[in-house]
Every structure is written in structure tokens, then in C-alpha cells.
Amino acid sequence: MILPYFIIIPLIAAFLISLIAGKKDQWAISLSLIAIIAVLVLSVYSFIIFQKETLIYNMSGWKFPFGIVLVMDALTSFMLVMVSIISLTSIIFSVQYIRYIDMDWKYYSLFMLLVTGMNGVIITGDLFNLFVFMEIALFAAFILVAYGRKAEEFEAAFKYAVMGGVSSILVLLGIAILYSATSTLTMAKVAEELKLLNPKITLWVGGLFLVGFGLKAAVMPFHAWLPDAHSSAPAPISAMLSGVLIKALGLYVIIRIFFNVLDAPIIFTKAFLILGAISILLGVFLAIGQWDLKRLLAYHSVSQIGYMLLGLGLATPLGILGGVYHLFNHAMFKSLLFYNAGSVELALGTRDLQKMGNVVKILPVTAQTSMIASLSISGIPPFNGFFSKLIIIIASIQAGEFWFAFFAVVGSLFTLASFMKVQRYGFRGENIIEIVKEKIGWQMNIAMILLAFLCLLTSLLIIPGIKEVTLDPVVNVIVQKAQYFNLMTGR
Amino acid sequence: MTIYLLCFALFLVGLYGVLTKRDIVKIILSIGIMGYATNLFLVFVGYKSGAIYPILSEGKCIQPMVDPLPQALVLTSIVIELGTTALLVSLAIKLFQKYSTFDITKIRRLSG
Numbered sequence: 080m081i082l083p084y085f086i087i088i089p090l091i092a093a094f095l096i097s098l099i100a101g102k103k104d105q106w107a108i109s110l111s112l113i114a115i116i117a118v119l120v121l122s123v124y125s126f127i128i129f130q131k132e133t134l135i136y137n138m139s140g141w142k143f144p145f146g147i148v149l150v151m152d153a154l155t156s157f158m159l160v161m162v163s164i165i166s167l168t169s170i171i172f173s174v175q176y177i178r179y180i181d182m183d184w185k186y187y188s189l190f191m192l193l194v195t196g197m198n199g200v201i202i203t204g205d206l207f208n209l210f211v212f213m214e215i216a217l218f219a220a221f222i223l224v225a226y227g228r229k230a231e232e233f234e235a236a237f238k239y240a241v242m243g244g245v246s247s248i249l250v251l252l253g254i255a256i257l258y259s260a261t262s263t264l265t266m267a268k269v270a271e272e273l274k275l276l277n278p279k280i281t282l283w284v285g286g287l288f289l290v291g292f293g294l295k296a297a298v299m300p301f302h303a304w305l306p307d308a309h310s311s312a313p314a315p316i317s318a319m320l321s322g323v324l325i326k327a328l329g330l331y332v333i334i335r336i337f338f339n340v341l342d343a344p345i346i347f348t349k350a351f352l353i354l355g356a357i358s359i360l361l362g363v364f365l366a367i368g369q370w371d372l373k374r375l376l377a378y379h380s381v382s383q384i385g386y387m388l389l390g391l392g393l394a395t396p397l398g399i400l401g402g403v404y405h406l407f408n409h410a411m412f413k414s415l416l417f418y419n420a421g422s423v424e425l426a427l428g429t430r431d432l433q434k435m436g437n438v439v440k441i442l443p444v445t446a447q448t449s450m451i452a453s454l455s456i457s458g459i460p461p462f463n464g465f466f467s468k469l470i471i472i473i474a475s476i477q478a479g480e481f482w483f484a485f486f487a488v489v490g491s492l493f494t495l496a497s498f499m500k501v502q503r504y505g506f507r508g509e510n511i512i513e514i515v516k517e518k519i520g521w522q523m524n525i526a527m528i529l530l531a532f533l534c535l536l537t538s539l540l541i542i543p544g545i546k547e548v549t550l551d552p553v554v555n556v557i558v559q560k561a562q563y564f565n566l567m568t569g570r
Numbered sequence: 571m572t573i574y575l576l577c578f579a580l581f582l583v584g585l586y587g588v589l590t591k592r593d594i595v596k597i598i599l600s601i602g603i604m605g606y607a608t609n610l611f612l613v614f615v616g617y618k619s620g621a622i623y624p625i626l627s628e629g630k631c632i633q634p635m636v637d638p639l640p641q642a643l644v645l646t647s648i649v650i651e652l653g654t655t656a657l658l659v660s661l662a663i664k665l666f667q668k669y670s671t672f673d674i675t676k677i678r679r680l681s682g
Contacts, residue, residue: 207646211646211650222657230665231679234665234677234679235680236661237594237661237677240657240658248605251612252608252611255612255615258615258640259615
């Protein structure tokens with residue numbers, strides 16, 4: 080069974096790194112690269128091979144409803160592929176970037192713990208186990224945000240830790256209420272038992288989970304920590320946090336719990352729609368006024384999370400397809416944009432858009448890939464962001480939600496405007512800068528080029544023929560809510 | 571029922587503290603109080619009055635037992651909360667070194 084290896088490999092790597100890596104970080108880098116490549120190969124393999132079936136692994140031999148189970152279906156392996164692609168590029172990018180801050184094995188050890196936590200959250204089928212893995216990922220994230228050891232970074236990490244702590248406690252309270260109502264913690268069993276119970280329990284638990292995981296996903300009223308934490312962290316960590324952490328810990332769990340366990344009650348899908356629309360509009364309005372490049376990107380994360388939530392809230396197959404597809408695409412282009420911001424910060428020593436200029440001349444790779452990413456995020460064909468946004472807008476028109484379609488279009492236009500600002504003032508600005516503080520090495524360039532290619536390549540996922548084998552199984556898992564526990568209980 | 575309400579009141583005390591207090595140490599304590607309330611609730615969930623501990627040994631007949639699972643969960647969650655609190659306190663120490671204050675309204679270099 081390959082299921083436990085998604086957790087074991089990065090966890091062992093984390094401990095091995097802290098054991099054998101000395102003052103130099105060569106060992107740490109090669110170990111973490113090996114671990115991430117192994118996880119990537121495993122996840123791609125399982126995504127291709129086990130598409131139609133649900134794999135179940137009973138931890139330490141305890142039979143299904145009693146012990147902790149690990150579950151893998153199409154949605155799980157889809158998320159695992161996304162996490163490992165971004166982790167791989169992020170490690171490659173870190174090699175030079177983190178040496179500039181500090182030559183240290185602790186970074187790679189913590190990074191592996193972050194990956195462990197996210198993989199665990201994605202693959203587990205047990206509610207309390209999910210809570211434990213979530214805490215592992217959050218711990219690593221808090222420390223990595225403060226990694227630069229500057230005053231602002233400690234401030235951001237403290238804010239993040241307080242918000243994360245409160246949201247974890249709310250989630251734990253929800254799990255406690257679910258346990259008291261159903262006497263089980265396995266998600267499939269909980270879903271089965273909840274059908275026989277008073278629907279009011281679903282409301283209570285759903286409310287707690289919506290706030291708890293909404294805080295983790297940084298949906299609009301709960302977003303306050305995100306711009307600080309994501310803009311203060313080192314660039315590869317910002318890419319991990321914005322690209323995958325808010326999705327693995329926030330949106331993935333929201334999908335799993337609200338669709339597969341709580342059976343998508345109408346009141347919550349409506350709440351997703353409204354929260355999504357608020358996030359899209361306010362996030363982009365706050366982003367457009369920023370002059371700090373990373374802060375602008377962080378606000379755009381809030382806005383793009385809104386698109387995914389809007390697609391999911393429509394609860395039609397097309398809307399969910401759009402939401403899931405946008406989730407994957409956003410990981411690609413947002414991580415790429417954070418890498419661009421990191422390499423500009425390294426080379427020019429500033430994140431202020433007004434102080435940048437002629438980046439095209441001094442950092443050609445950064446400037447060109449940032450153009451691709453900007454076009455992707457603002458939804459210009461043929462890049463991936465266009466297709467997913469288009470699907471979400473079409474789906475909301477089909478569902479008769481014209482206002483929400485309108486909000487999505489408006490959000491997209493303002494996104495385009497704010498990235499025109501980034502390109503005009505930042506990367507193609509008029510300031511003539513001669514002195515480059517630090518040369519951008521080939522590792523950073525490779526990470527950026529890799530993601531730029533993926534931005535183009537993932538737009539192929541929507542072509543009929545490829546869509547049937549990649550995105551449709553994922554959507555099926557979410558749409559056919561009951562199938563999740565039917566398969567597991569063996570009916 | 572009263573005991574659950576009291577537990578909920580303890581939770582709200584913690585939430586109130588997190589939302590209104592300005593002192594970093596008090597915020598950390600409030601998060602601790604929220605955690606205690608949640609753990610207490612988990613223990614209540616497994617409790618049955620008049621029941622015995624769930625270990626079946628020789629010469630003991632079967633009678634109502636308390637649910638052991640929440641106790642295991644509470645142990646895990648206490649350990650996790652210990653880690654969270656330690657991390658928050660160490661961040662508070664670092665913040666005090668950098669800003670020489672514990673007042674959250676004065677620690678705001680990040681804004682906008």
C-alpha cells in the first residue's frame with residue numbers, strides 16, 4: 080500500500096535532515112529534494128493509476144470504523160500532485176534564496192514538516208487525525224514565516240499564530256460536537272450517522288467549521304492575517320503558503336467536510352457564494368492600492384480564493400469543475416508571482432513598485448515569467464487562469480446567479496488593472512537601475528521557468544479528452560457526495 | 571446541562587480576551603482558556619455518571635463505562651496546545667526584544 084508513504088517520506092526526511100545535516104546545507108538540500116521527488120512520483124503515479132477507485136488503508140490494523148483510516152480518491156491524489164509540484168519548485172528556488180538569509184538546515188527540516196502536515200491533512204479520513212496534521216503544518220508555517228528574524232516577521236508570525244490558534248480551537252470544538260452526536264471520528268461513518276440525526280447538528284457543526292477553516296483559507300471576513308504573514312515570509316515560503324497551504328488546510332477540508340461529510344446543505348453553499356463574492360471584490364480593491372509587491376500579491380490570494388469558493392458554492396458540476404480547476408491553476412501562477420517578487424527583492428533589494436525599474440534588462444527571466452503569470456492571473460487566453468475563470472462565470476450564468484457572474488467579471492477586470500500597474504511601474508518601470516545586489520542563479524531561474532511552462536501546460540487540462548481523465552474524476556468525487564462513504568463502508 | 575453552559579461560558583471568556591485585550595501575554599492566556607474549555611467539553615462528552623473506568627480485568631462484571639476515546643483525544647490536544655503556547659510565548663519574547671513593549675496597538679509596523 081502506498082498511502083502511508085505520503086506521510087512517512089517527508090517526515091523521515093525532516094528528522095534525517097536534523098540528524099545528519101551539519102553546518103553546510105548540501106545534505107539537507109539533497110535529502111529534501113529526494114524526498115519531494117519521491118512524493119511527486121508517487122502522487123502522479125497514483126493519480127494516473129487509481130483514478131476510478133478509492134484506496135483505504137487501516138492504520139496499525141484497526142478495522143474500518145474504529146481505527147484511523149487513510150483514504151485516497153481522485154480529489155486526494157489531485158491535491159497531492161499540486162502540493163508536490165509546488166514543493167519541488169519551492170525547494171529548488173530556496174537553494175539560493177535561503178543561503179542569502181542564512182545557511183541553515185533548520186529551514187529544510189521545517190519545510191519537510193510543512194509538507195508532512197499538508198499531505199497528512201489531504202490523505203487522512205479521520206477527523207481528529209486531520210486536526211493533528213493541521214497543527215503540524217501550522218507549526219512549521221508559523222516558524223517559517225518568522226524565519227528572517229526581522230521585527231516585522233515576528234509581528235506577522237505572532238498575528239498568524241494567534242489567528243491559527245483560535246481557528247484550530249474552533250475546529251476542535253466542532254469535532255467534539257460531531258463526536259458527541261455520532262460517537263465516531265471516521266469521516267465516512269460520521270456522514271452515514273448524520274443522516275439519521277437532527278439537521279440542527281449540521282448547522283452548529285457547519286458554522287464552527289466554516290469559521291475555523293475559513294480562517295485558514297483566509298476568506299474575506301477572516302483574512303486579516305494573510306497579507307502580513309504572506310508578505311513577510313521568505314519568498315519560497317510565501318509561494319508555499321499562498322500556493323498550497325491555504326488550499327490544503329482551508330479549501331480542501333471545506334470541500335471534504337461540507338460536500339462529502341455534511342452533504343452540502345443549501346444554507347452553506349449559499350454562504351460560500353456570498354463569502355466568495357465579498358472576497359473577490361474587496362480583496363481586489365485592497366490589492367489595487369498596494370505599492371508593496373508581495374503585499375499586493377497576498378491580497379490577490381484572498382480575491383482568488385473567492386473565485387474558488389464561488390465555483391464551489393454554485394454546487395453544480397460545472398461550477399465545481401471551475402472551482403477545482405482554478406484551485407490548481409492558482410497554485411501555479413501565484414507561486415510563480417511570489418518567486419518573481421523574491422528574485423526582484425534579492426536583486427534590487429526592494430519590494431516597492433515605485434523604486435523598481437528596467438527589470439527586463441537586468442533580470443530577463445524574471446520579467447518574462449512574471450508577464451506570463453500576470454496574464455494568467457488576470458485571465459488572458461491562452462493561459463490557464465482564463466479557462467478556469469471562464470468556466471466559473473459560465474457556470475454562474477447557467478445556475479441563474481447573474482449577479483455573482485457580474486461580480487466575477489468585475490473582479491477579473493480589476494485584477495487585470497492591478498497587474499498592469501505591477502508591470503508598468505514595477506517590471507517595466509522608468510527608473511534606471513544599474514547596480515544588482517545579488518546575481519540570480521540558475522536554480523531560481525529553473526524554478527520560475529518550470530512554473531511558467533506549467534501555466535501554459537495546465538490550460539490543456541480543459542481540452543475534451545484530457546478533461547475526462549484529469550478533472551472529471553475529481554469533480555465526480557465532490558458531486559456524488561454519498562459515494563465517498565458508500566465505497567468505504569463497502570456497499 | 572448547566573455544566574455544559576458553564577463550559578461554554580469559559581470558552582466565551584477566552585474568546586472575549588482574544589478579541590479585546592491589548593497585552594500580548596493576556597492574549598496568549600486567553601487562547602489557553604479557550605483551549606481548556608474545549609478540552610473540558612471533550613471530557614464531558616465521554617463522561618457518564620456512575621460509570622467505571624473502561625478496563626476489563628478479572629473478577630469484574632460488565633457495567634456502564636466512561637468513553638475512553640475523548641480522554642485520549644484530550645491528551646493529544648493538551649500536548650498540541652502546549653506546543654502552541656510555547657511557540658506564542660517565544661514569539662512574544664522576540665517581539666519584546668524588537669519593539670520593547672507588550673502592547674499590541676504599538677506593535678504595528680505592518681499595515682495597509
